[in-house]
Amino acid sequence: xxxxxxxxxxxxxxxxxxxxxxxxxxxxxxxxxxxxxxxxxxxxxxxxxxxxxxxxxxxxxxxxxxxxxxxxxxxxxxxxxxxxxxxxxxxxxxxxxxxxxxxxxxxxxxxxxx
Amino acid sequence: xxxxxxxxxxxxxxxxxxxxxxxxxxxxxxxxxxxxxxxxxxxxxxxxxxxxxxxxxxxxxxxxxxxxxxxxxxxxxxxxxxxxxxxxxxxxxxxxxxxxxxxxxxxxxxxx
Numbered sequence: 001x002x003x004x005x006x007x008x009x010x011x012x013x014x015x016x017x018x019x020x021x022x023x024x025x026x027x028x029x030x031x032x033x034x035x036x037x038x039x040x041x042x043x044x045x046x047x048x049x050x051x052x053x054x055x056x057x058x059x060x061x062x063x064x065x066x067x068x069x070x071x072x073x074x075x076x077x078x079x080x081x082x083x084x085x086x087x088x089x090x091x092x093x094x095x096x097x098x099x100x101x102x103x104x105x106x107x108x109x110x111x112x113x114x
Numbered sequence: 115x116x117x118x119x120x121x122x123x124x125x126x127x128x129x130x131x132x133x134x135x136x137x138x139x140x141x142x143x144x145x146x147x148x149x150x151x152x153x154x155x156x157x158x159x160x161x162x163x164x165x166x167x168x169x170x171x172x173x174x175x176x177x178x179x180x181x182x183x184x185x186x187x188x189x190x191x192x193x194x195x196x197x198x199x200x201x202x203x204x205x206x207x208x209x210x211x212x213x214x215x216x217x218x219x220x221x222x223x224x225x226x
Contacts, residue, residue, distance in 0.1 A: 004157075033213070040123070042204065042218035043158075058213060090157060102148055103214065105157040 002026050006091050006106035013081040013113045021076040021109050023091030029104070031094040032074040036060065036087040037108075043090065049074055081113045116141050118207045120217035127195050128225050135190040135220050137179075137205030147188040148206045148214070149179055158204065164188065175199070200224045 007022045025032065033048035045058030049068040063085060065077040074093075078085060088110050092103040119138045127133050139145050146165040150158040162173025169181040179190045188205060205217040 035216075040218060043216040045213055045215075048213055092158075102160045102163050103158075105150075105159075107157045 004091055004093055004104050004106035006109050008109060010110050015081060015083060015113060017081050018079050021089055023074045023106060024072050025093045028071060029093035030096050033092050034076045035090045037090060038087050083113045086113045087111060116209060116215060118205050118215050118217040120205055120220050122220045124221045126223040126225055129197050130194050133192040133195045135203050137188045137217060138186050139188060139207045141207060141209045143209045145207045145209045149190045150204045150206060152202045195224055197224045
């Protein structure tokens with residue numbers, strides 16, 4: 001099993017450009033989420049989904065959109081990139097909304113907005 | 115508000131010495147608690163978890179953590195640190211059906 005796969009691994013965008021960060025899991029996990037990691041800030045939740053067709057906002061949702069049309073995929077869209085969105089983005093998934101399983105993380109996407 | 119706090123930003127430990135990384139939580143109900151490790155340029159790997167039962171939990175790579183309700187703590191320990199343990203460590207918590215909240219991380223440096 002591949003686990004949680006994130007693409008691309010690195011990306012440089014110009015201010016105002018749009019892009020989609022891809023996340024796919026092959027473990028039939030119901031729960032998927034996106035975090036951003038910034039120095040000294042830990043991981044902050046952007047958006048999450050408890051199943052196909054259901055999404056909700058996390059702590060820092062502004063500037064990001066998500067959708068969940070299938071169980072496997074949970075893409076994160078930046079509509080108009082800003083330098084403040086320079087960060088490392090992690091996708092994570094879990095079996096259910098019960099956290100006793102813990103999360104499985106992807107290897108991350110390092111995004112730079114210039 | 116529900117939160118997880120890691121008081122130490124950096125910790126330096128000599129190789130072979132014991133390690134304790136601190137984590138404090140603030141939850142009304144019994145929380146689920148986790149420790150993750152992140153090596154440079156990598157994703158997060160689960161070290162161990164607590165959600166009920168024995169308050170001393172064993173994890174991978176020789177790590178353990180103890181849940182202390184009276185102190186609202188879930189400190190990570192290892193009796194003898196190896197150079198390969200140098201990494202950033204994150205404590206995380208959740209309660210009920212809430213989303214998982216992460217601490218800001220503790221960077222572990224291992225000196226020869």
